[in-house]
Amino acid sequence: MPRASSPSPPSPPTTSSSPTTPVTPILQSVVSADRVSVLIVDDSREFQQLIEAALRDHNARIRFADDGESAIESCRLDPPDLVILDLGLPDIDGVEVCRRLREFSDAYVLMLTARDEELDMLIGLAVGADNYMTKPFSPRELQARVQALLRRPRSPIASASPNTLTIQGLSLDLQAREVTRNGMEIDLTRIEFDLLATLASNPSMVFERAILFEQVWGAEVFSNTHVVDVHIANLRKKIDTAEQRHIKTVRGVGYRLAA
Numbered sequence: 001m002p003r004a005s006s007p008s009p010p011s012p013p014t015t016s017s018s019p020t021t022p023v024t025p026i027l028q029s030v031v032s033a034d035r036v037s038v039l040i041v042d043d044s045r046e047f048q049q050l051i052e053a054a055l056r057d058h059n060a061r062i063r064f065a066d067d068g069e070s071a072i073e074s075c076r077l078d079p080p081d082l083v084i085l086d087l088g089l090p091d092i093d094g095v096e097v098c099r100r101l102r103e104f105s106d107a108y109v110l111m112l113t114a115r116d117e118e119l120d121m122l123i124g125l126a127v128g129a130d131n132y133m134t135k136p137f138s139p140r141e142l143q144a145r146v147q148a149l150l151r152r153p154r155s156p157i158a159s160a161s162p163n164t165l166t167i168q169g170l171s172l173d174l175q176a177r178e179v180t181r182n183g184m185e186i187d188l189t190r191i192e193f194d195l196l197a198t199l200a201s202n203p204s205m206v207f208e209r210a211i212l213f214e215q216v217w218g219a220e221v222f223s224n225t226h227v228v229d230v231h232i233a234n235l236r237k238k239i240d241t242a243e244q245r246h247i248k249t250v251r252g253v254g255y256r257l258a259a
Contacts, residue, residue: 054139
């Protein structure tokens with residue numbers, strides 16, 4: 001991992017960017033020649049600088065927001081690839097910001113909090129965050145989490161697979177990343193779609209939580225695979241009906257599509 005350079009003082013929120021730096025192979029391999037656009041949402045200048053320093057040498061175009069409303073406006077005006085979002089903001093909290101972002105944005109969201117509580121993690125994941133970190137953290141840990149998010153494939157299905165899968169009345173368009181039932185689209189987050197597509201890729205297979213974790217997140221970004229259970233529960237709420245339960249829990253193992 002390259003050594004982070006000394007941070008320069010951040011510019012005003014939502015408009016600043018870090019200086020042009022050499023492209024390192026880590027994020028270059030993830031996003032080709034394009035610079036990753038990162039929005040850091042935190043009212044602490046100390047953490048803004050820490051995050052900027054950790055990502056500056058990784059081909060990231062960084063800007064800042066000091067509060068939730070500014071973050072939402074910034075995402076609408078200039079959609080980022082990644083939002084690093086503090087849970088404790090001075091106006092609206094990070095959970096509400098994430099919930100509102102998910103109404104129009106598919107950006108990766110890495111949520112930060114100073115409270116090491118599982119409930120915070122579960123609430124953040126439930127409203128659409130992709131990953132979670134507890135303050136304080138090391139630059140290396142942050143770099144690893146960001147790399148894991150950006151390396152996660154948009155779709156876990158191999159390119160040789162058919163473009164459309166039909167399972168139990170659901171139609172999955174793997175290219176458009178859409179799920180429909182009777183012609184009506186079901187609004188899924190990126191993670192929910194990838195979980196369903198992974199299960200649908202082999203309907204008779206029981207997928208262990210660790211396998212789903214690796215397929216959907218692309219790397220070991222959480223030591224607690226309970227995150228899979230949270231997203232499966234959210235997915236079930238969206239795709240299940242009174243007549244049809246689509247995902248079966250195999251106790252002590254993982255999940256598969258219901259027969």
